[in-house]
Amino acid sequence: xxxxxxxxxxxxxxxxxxxxxxxxxxxxxxxxxxxxxxxxxxxxxxxxxxxxxxxxxxxxxxxxxxxxxxxxxxxxxxxxxxxxxxxxxxxxxxxxxxxxxxxxxxxxxxxxxxxxxxxxxxxxxxxxxxxxxxxxxxxxxxxxxxxxxxxxxxxxxxxxxxxxxxxxxxxxxxxxxxxxxxxxxxxxxxxxxxxxxxxxxxxxxxxxxxxxxxxxxxxxxxxxxxxxxxxxxxxxxxxxxxxxxxxxxxxxxxxxxxxxxxxxxxxxxxxxxxxxxxxxxxxxxxxxxxxxxxxxxxxxxxxxxx
DNA sequence: CGCGCAACCTGTCTGC
DNA sequence: TGCAGACAGGTTGCGC
Numbered sequence: 001x002x003x004x005x006x007x008x009x010x011x012x013x014x015x016x017x018x019x020x021x022x023x024x025x026x027x028x029x030x031x032x033x034x035x036x037x038x039x040x041x042x043x044x045x046x047x048x049x050x051x052x053x054x055x056x057x058x059x060x061x062x063x064x065x066x067x068x069x070x071x072x073x074x075x076x077x078x079x080x081x082x083x084x085x086x087x088x089x090x091x092x093x094x095x096x097x098x099x100x101x102x103x104x105x106x107x108x109x110x111x112x113x114x115x116x117x118x119x120x121x122x123x124x125x126x127x128x129x130x131x132x133x134x135x136x137x138x139x140x141x142x143x144x145x146x147x148x149x150x151x152x153x154x155x156x157x158x159x160x161x162x163x164x165x166x167x168x169x170x171x172x173x174x175x176x177x178x179x180x181x182x183x184x185x186x187x188x189x190x191x192x193x194x195x196x197x198x199x200x201x202x203x204x205x206x207x208x209x210x211x212x213x214x215x216x217x218x219x220x221x222x223x224x225x226x227x228x229x230x231x232x233x234x235x236x237x238x239x240x241x242x243x244x245x246x247x248x249x250x251x252x253x254x255x256x257x258x259x260x261x262x263x264x265x266x267x268x269x270x271x272x273x274x275x276x277x278x279x280x281x282x283x284x285x286x287x288x289x290x291x292x293x294x295x296x297x298x299x300x301x302x303x304x305x306x
Numbered sequence: 307c308g309c310g311c312a313a314c315c316t317g318t319c320t321g322c
Numbered sequence: 323t324g325c326a327g328a329c330a331g332g333t334t335g336c337g338c
């Protein structure tokens with residue numbers, strides 16, 4: 001679920017609220033949340049620390065603590081990080097009335113809870129339990145991230161040339177290419193589809209088949225898709241909630257993702273769904289032309305002039 | 307090395 | 323209504 005725009009939204013909302021706050025206690029309710037270390041160990045290491053920053057790298061959230069350590073969190077498919085207070089505590093996301101003693105969905109799925117020094121709480125909820133947290137020293141942090149993540153797509157380093165270097169010689173479909181976090185960090189299934197549509201590129205085109213104009217288009221498409229996601233406050237297809245427990249609006253703005261059978265926004269054709277490396281993939285076959293695999297230039301016969 | 311796919315989990319929806 | 327099966331935003335590790 002949460003891709004770069006969703007994580008960025010949470011980050012922007014919570015950073016000003018959390019910066020400078022002291023963590024009174026941390027309670028880890030699900031041991032697999034912080035595996036391999038034991039909940040008690042993490043709770044002790046985090047309690048009493050002051051939050052210096054909340055940042056994002058790819059789809060990771062980085063909670064910077066005093067003492068030179070960072071709590072790295074990943075929401076995976078269904079994780080949420082929500083600041084709750086007072087009455088909201090019953091259920092920050094649904095506003096449902098509960099029977100006496102009944103636990104809300106958020107409470108049932110609560111994996112970890114930070115109590116802050118101002119009485120508010122930061123909840124990590126996650127129905128599917130894929131989400132994770134890891135406490136790292138600043139030196140380990142860099143190595144950990146560097147081995148997993150490539151270029152930040154909203155940074156100046158993300159150029160058509162850089163994209164070309166990554167794609168050179170690759171036969172993977174463009175869709176899979178975009179999903180690889182070691183290339184472009186933060187693009188997931190939703191924004192890969194949206195970026196390819198914007199770039200007018202077919203999801204099955206081999207990554208190495210892109211010419212300079214395609215690389216430009218893809219760079220622009222990725223940036224535009226991600227910025228639209230951030231502007232829309234993220235996409236809530238199902239579980240995603242922002243840092244305040246609210247749904248995003250981006251799901252109403254999708255150009256092709258989840259729009260199977262609907263007319264192409266450019267009016268060119270009908271959106272189709274295919275499966276690429278196991279993931280649902282939506283595109284318009286009329287305006288996203290499939291590129292031919294680039295032939296290796298070897299013994300190319302001289303072209304005849306017409 | 308590059309690539310595709312199953313596995314990790316739970317919840318929800320569809321079709322019989 | 324009940325139940326089996328498919329499917330879901332991500333990442334990792336394994337096999338080819």
